[in-house]
Amino acid sequence: MPTRAQRPRLPETSEAQLKARHVFNGGMNHKPRTTPELAVVEACTVEACGTPAVHSGWPPAEGMVRVKGSADGAAAHWYCPGRCEAIARARAELRAVPTGGEER
Numbered sequence: 457m458p459t460r461a462q463r464p465r466l467p468e469t470s471e472a473q474l475k476a477r478h479v480f481n482g483g484m485n486h487k488p489r490t491t492p493e494l495a496v497v498e499a500c501t502v503e504a505c506g507t508p509a510v511h512s513g514w515p516p517a518e519g520m521v522r523v524k525g526s527a528d529g530a531a532a533h534w535y536c537p538g539r540c541e542a543i544a545r546a547r548a549e550l551r552a553v554p555t556g557g558e559e560r
Contacts, residue, residue, distance in 0.1 A: 500536060502540070508534075509531070509533055521535055523548060524548065527552045530548065
């Protein structure tokens with residue numbers, strides 16, 4: 457007997473089948489979802505966010521957080537606390553993960 461993938465699918469033509477599929481798909485009926493109007497990563501509005509932490513040990517503005525560079529030699533930078541700091545720390549951690557690919 458052929459597997460389910462090899463058998464032809466019967467069309468869903470009854471009204472009950474169409475309603476059930478519509479409910480199962482969360483109201484979507486073969487229409488793509490619209491993309492959000494907002495950008496995934498918005499530009500930071502803080503003046504000194506992302507400034508390289510060179511030579512001086514003091515932040516360029518009050519409240520800035522120093523994020524260490526990754527183990528591969530990336531420089532440390534100053535970021536505003538919150539989202540920018542979290543993104544910078546995550547990027548530094550990801551840079552340190554071996555990918556098994558070619559060296560950049």
